[in-house]
Amino acid sequence: MKEVRRIFVQRKAELDIEATNLLKDIKENLLIDSLKDLKIIYRYDIEDIDEETYLKARNTIFSEPPVDMVFDEEITIDKDEKIFAAEFLPGQYDQRADFVSQCLQLLTCKEKPTVRVAKVIIVKGNISDEEFKKIKSYCINPVDSRESALEKPTSLKMEFASPQQIEYLEGFINCNEEELEALRKELGLAMNYDDFKFCQDYFKNEEKRDPSITEIRVLDTYWSDHCRHTTFLTNIKNIKIEDGEFTVPIKEAYEEYLAGREKIYGENKKSITLMDIALMGMKELKKLGKLDDLEESDEINACSIIVNVDVDGKDEEWLIMFKNETHNHPTEIEPFGGAHTCLGGAIRDPLSGRSYVYQAMRITGSGDPRTLVKDTLPGKLPQRKITIEAAQGYSSYGNQIGLTTGHVAEIYDEGYVAKRMELGAVISAIPRENVLRGVPEEGDIIIILGGRTGRDGCGGATGSSREHTEESLTSCGAEVQKGNPPIERHIQRLFRNPKVSKMIKRCNDFGAGGVSVAIGELADGLKINLDLVPTKYEGLDGTELAISESQERMAVVIEKDKVNEFIALAEEENLEATVVAEVTSEKRLTMFWKGNAIVDISRAFLNSNGAVHYADVHVVNPEAKDNYFNTILPEVKEKLEDIKEAWLANLKDLNICSQKGLVEMFDSTIGAGTVLLPYGGKYQLTPAECMVAKVPVLEGDTNTATIMSHGYNPKMSRWSPFHGAVYAMIEAAAKVVAVGGDYKTIRFTLQEYFERLGEDPKRWGKPFSAVLGAYLVQKRLGTGSIGGKDSMSGTFEDLDVPPTLTAFAVNVAKADKIISPEFKKANSTVIYIPLKRDKYELPDFDELDKVYSKVTELIQKGKVLSAHTIRLGGIAEAISKMSFGNKIGMIFTAEMDKEALFEPNYGSLILEINKADENLFDDISYIVLGQTQESPYIKLNNKEIAIEEMIGAWTETLEKVFPTKVETTNVKPISKTYSIRNIEKAKVKIAKPRVIIPLFPGTNAEYETQKAFENAGGIGNIFVFKNLTPSHIEDSINRLAEEINNSQIIALPGGYNAGDKLEGSGRFIVTVFKNPKVKEAVMNLLNKRDGLILGIGSGFQALIKLGLVPYGEIRDIDNSSPTLTFNTLGRTVSTMVTTKIVSVKSPWFANVELGDLHTIAVAHGEGRFVADEEMMNSLFENGQVASQYVDFEGNPSYDIAYNPNGSMNAIEAITSPDGRILGKMGHSERIGSNVAKNIVGEKNQKLFKAGIDYFA
Secondary structure (H helix, E strand, O other): OOOEEEEEEEEOHHHOHHHHHHHHHHHHHOOOOOEEEEEEEEEEEEEOOOHHHHHHHHOOOOOOOOOEEEEEOOOOOOOOEEEEEEEEOOOOOOHHHHHHHHHHHHHHOOOOOEEEEEEEEEEEEOOOHHHHHHHHHHHOOOOOEEEEOOOOOOOOOOOOOOOOOOOEOOOHHHOOHHHHHHHHHHHOOOOOHHHHHHHHHHHHHHHOOOOEHHHHHHHHHHOOHHHHOOOOOOEEEEEEEOOOOOOHHHHHHHHHHHHHHHHHHOOOOOOOOHHHHHHHHHHHHHHOOOOOOEOOOOOOOOEEEEEEEEEOOEEEEEEEEEEEEEOHHHHHHOHHHHHHHHHHHHHHHHHHOOOEEEEEEEEEEEOOOOOOHHHOOOOOOOHHHHHHHHHHHHHHHHHHHOOEEEEEEEEEOHHHHOOOEEEEEEEEEEEHHHOOOOOOOOOOEEEEEEOOEOOOOOOHHHHHOOOEOOOHHHHOHHHOOOOOHHHHHHHHHHHOOHHHHOOOOEEEEOOOOHHHHHOOOOOOOEEEEHHHOOEOOOOOOHHHHHHOOOOOEEEEEEOHHHHHHHHHHHHHOOOOEEEEEEEOOOOEEEEEEOOEEEEEEEHHHHOOOOOOOEEEEEEOOOOHHHOHHHOOOHHHHOOOOOHHHHHHHHHHOOOOOOOHHHHOOOOOOOOOOEOOOOEEOOOOOEEOOOEEEEOOOOOOOOOEEEEEEEEOOHHHHHHOHHHHHHHHHHHHHHHHHHHOOOHHHOEEEEEEEOOOOOOOHHHHHHHHHHHHHHHHHHHHHOOOEEEEEEEOOOEEOOEEOOOEEEEEEEEEEEHHHOOOOOOOOOOOEEEEEOOOEOOOOOEOHHHHHHHHHHHHHHHHOOOOOEEEEOOOOHHHHHHHHHHHOOOOEEEEOOOOOOHHHHOOOOOOEEEEEOHHHHHHHOOOOOEEEEEEEOOOEEEEOOEEEEHHHHHHHHHHOOOOOOOOOOOOOOOOOOOOOEOOOOOOOOOOOOOOOEEEEEEOOOEOOHHHHHHHHHHOOOEEEEEEOOOOOHHHHHHHHHHHHHHHHOOOEEEEOOEOOOOOOOOOHHHHHHHHHOOHHHHHHHHHHHHOOOOEEEEEOHHHHHHHHHOHHHHOOOOOOOOOOOEEEOOOOOOOEEEEEEEEEOEOOOHHHOOOOOOOEEEEEEEEOOOEEEOOHHHHHHHHHOOOEEEEEEOOOOOEOOOOOOOOOOOHHHEEEEEOOOOOEEEEOOEOOOOOOOOOOOOOOOOOOOHHHHHHHOOO
């Protein structure tokens, strides 16, 4: 029997941010004062490696001597300590274990060793057994994890029982009503009795046999609300709309809808359904020729519009795709995994349309995250835990895959205690010529591409369609998928290759329903061989193979003669591609397992979507006394006598306060295309209301940008779902207008999220009136909702989510015309343009058209300096946030009605304009509020409110949930410069130097790095390191060494893996570069060929772990070596920083001057530079500290606002002794025209030009 080795790795106490934060969390939220200390130790059990490999890996893969303590085989604990360990459930994907295994395989070039990881937690203090139980319960979520035994196992091999033959439900077709219902409940099906009876009739009358359990599971999945929108397709029979003041427009909208049906359907009457109402606006507008930009095809991957994109001044036809997706149920029960795969699933929809996803938005709904753990409902996770871990999950996926998250907003409402809302929206693009929409034909082949199949996600679609109960936490574990973002990154890269995208006739992503849906939807006739489906481990039976929702998989239809070429191209991208099915002429879905047809169903029955369902609707009249537009926040109203106190109370509201600590967890600059950062102005404190990004052209530059915004207010929607939907769309449209978009060319997509409706007509009345509200707005604005998603299971026992219709608005604009909301200068005029409402509280759409058209026109002419919409907190909220970014104050020139300052007049706008331009607005109604001023105060009604005091109130509410501050220090960083340049250049001159850009698992900044070097005159070569098999590894190592030998520069771009922890791409790079062949090539480049090396982000991590900086050679590091460790905040930080050039020794800084300041993007979780005093002094003395984080005066700083990772001596970049190797955390490659427009400062360090010019 092979030996199992065990190693424990503990971060040194002074650097263990994770343990420090967990200790604080437990003390504050579990109220266990007796807890005095806490340690976190990662335990690795490894099988199938020899002693030599273990010793090599001990201080490189498992640990780092400067920051970690290592214990072999066992650890000891003190008498006053208690210990437990947590590990993932068997079969759950563990990214940390997987990446360690991959790194170990690099050392051996053999099969991957088995690795099992546990998190060991040791608590110290006089802790009772009951308190210890509470701590364990808080730290271990039974949905995906379990307590791990402390004893070392004798083997890590998982024992899988041989799967049994698939069961057939004997006697099914002859069951009576009671027996059928009992069986339905026993099987835990999501389908209702009518659907199950429908199945019985089909098998009895058409197939004349009993079904297999697989067939029933497949049908349950295929017809689930999640997959087939069962609720939205329910036939609505009897409709009652109560009489009342605010139901008048609902009745009128319904009558208009009925008239629209006559125009669209004529004699061909369709059933009235929620889906039909949701789509009717689009259908009517399309018939009128107002939606001519829609891409139409039988392949429905995402909303898709045809736009012109200028590339270097020449227009090209592109497809812009966008999609919204929820993962409410999975995130509720397993927050990290649920949110992680929410984004993964949202990406895969447009990705399956072959488009490149480049920006994401995250909108979530939560209960109050400040609620004490002890007040958590039975059967629920604490709201704090859900909201924090969900943010970590979503950001982890986006950060790893290299997707800009351009906008993040969390909506707080106690209704979301029933079930969280986890909503992601993405936008993507591709040249239209690169997409061919084909029709599958007999003989075409279907390939599974990407990840392997496991048990994770089995039943996810049906789980998401069921009501949440107290037992969900312990019964739903297998339903939550685990994501592997680096695989999806490679699929993105593969589909970006026109040769590949043009081969694909049709594509479907593996989301809900797995093989049964992803492949099952591709063609009418299919034969699927489940034995060919690649698996993560043995033991899966045919049913699991058919419905598993394991992530990062695509199903593609390819012509038979192109299969080998497709598989070869996938392999070059380090992706598995396996033939599993073929298209047949017989219209049946057939699945084979172990030679038997375990599924054999007619397409007509499958596509029936089950039994026809019926419902009645009763729309309740919204109470006039509760009219949302007549309310202001209660905490504001009670303080109205003192306008300053009311103003500050408004800023403290949970839905108005700062979410900066949350937003900064998401990388907002990856891809070098972000036009507006989430927070703008000199101080990065004014929240942007939209996300805006340039279309990601691979070659050249573009001025074409996309805008995406959202709208929704739960309080308004609770009063009237109809009005809530109307103003969700108006809010989204107003935000687009406020940044410079045109509301007339907006395309909407909607997200509906409602309680479980059951058979209660009043419950049905809520989504009914909401979709009617959305229909009305589409008709009045003349622009349609061309897509959407519904989730109709927002119920936990007797709690319901608020009626939720979230509107997303997408628009295409010119990047150079985009404006941002922060005040730009003193002595501007500030005007307020109210949106008029009628007696039914609906917008005056004629006035809206006049106002929005005028504002768009003047923004395009450069006459509007900044703009902000009015939302929940009224004028006071908007003015405050506009003032924060540049700390520019404002004087109200007239006495203001106190209540009017706080009214939620959605759709209204505030503009900053030059005084001379007031007359340009004479043809619309507006009010001059006042003028901006240099003095950092808001002055109104003879009161002054300091901007600093406002910021303090605004930031304190969520500080303990999403911290932005750390303990301050009086210590000053070293401030020392080095002015002697290394003027030597390469001895061999090369006109176009070659830059090798290795792409490892986790690398995600290769495109912008390549473009930066090529714009500077070099040749960028992205090299994909393959490691699917031992032979791939050996080949990749040989080829990488060869590529280095043929290059002049090595560039290691940024990347992530699970928040930059041990499994980060930096460790992977280190393991590869320490291979003797690669090491020799690197040292030859440096010592014999005058080469250069650049590492940014995780590339810097790799350089420092290799010893290339600061030592200039690949060597083992020890306790005295510098390193990079976790940010002091204990989370990823994405922001812009000011850096100062403090040494010009390096040839990389040949084009800048000593003391130059630059504004650079940072985005990392492990970027804090640490070193001992002796090393620090040596680095400064030798001129190896290249740049430091500084304040606006150019002083190195420990202030978290300027040094966001807490780097010692504010060090941002260091070099090798001669300066030819540069490692830096700031992303100098994230630059370009109109990038980060709302951030001031010089962004171009001319770094890449200097590197290329070194060889001139």
